[in-house]
Amino acid sequence: MEINELKEELKRYLKEDRYKHSICVMEMSGRLAEHYRVNKQRVMKAALMHDMAKELPLDELKKYVINNEIYVSKMEMFVGVTLHGKVAADMCRKKYKFDKEMCRAISNHTTGKVRMSMLEKIVFIADKIDETRKYEGVENLRKLAFENINKAILQNIDNTILNNMKRGRPILEESIKTRNYILINEKK
Ligand SMILES: [Fe+2]
Numbered sequence: 001m002e003i004n005e006l007k008e009e010l011k012r013y014l015k016e017d018r019y020k021h022s023i024c025v026m027e028m029s030g031r032l033a034e035h036y037r038v039n040k041q042r043v044m045k046a047a048l049m050h051d052m053a054k055e056l057p058l059d060e061l062k063k064y065v066i067n068n069e070i071y072v073s074k075m076e077m078f079v080g081v082t083l084h085g086k087v088a089a090d091m092c093r094k095k096y097k098f099d100k101e102m103c104r105a106i107s108n109h110t111t112g113k114v115r116m117s118m119l120e121k122i123v124f125i126a127d128k129i130d131e132t133r134k135y136e137g138v139e140n141l142r143k144l145a146f147e148n149i150n151k152a153i154l155q156n157i158d159n160t161i162l163n164n165m166k167r168g169r170p171i172l173e174e175s176i177k178t179r180n181y182i183l184i185n186e187k188k
Pocket residue numbers: 050051054084085109110
């Protein structure tokens with residue numbers, strides 16, 4: 001399916017703000033794909049659809065995960081924040097025939113994952129630095145994403161972990177695993 005058709009599909013799932021975020025993540029992914037010489041179409045499609053399940057109620061996401069036998073850890077099921085990515089990936093594979101790498105990028109966009117490909121890394125970081133994001137330090141992170149994508153991902157995960165700690169929230173194992181993997185194997 002072409003990007004324009006996917007956009008029309010996405011509109012049925014998302015309210016205006018999140019639709020706009022999705023478009024901006026897609027555009028940022030396109031820029032990063034050019035910079036890092038990755039197939040632009042596939043990155044942009046995955047980026048566009050990454051949050052397609054985000055507005056489904058949590059109990060529906062849980063039901064979808066169970067009924068479609070998607071693997072998620074007990075902690076992820078309990079915390080809930082990553083489920084929309086898992087569900088979106090499954091929907092995109094079945095409805096739009098997205099390939100494995102595109103689906104992995106969607107599935108893991110919240111926490112990252114060990115051994116991410118460049119396509120997956122681009123979708124992950126584009127989601128955190130798109131033009132709709134307004135938090136402190138976002139401009140620096142945007143710059144860093146083009147200079148060293150691994151460092152940018154590390155910085156984002158560190159911030160997420162610290163924020164969760166400050167707020168007394170659980171920290172997902174996947175965030176820690178991703179951080180350690182990049183820190184030890186890929187940070188240059
Ligand atoms: Fe998301």
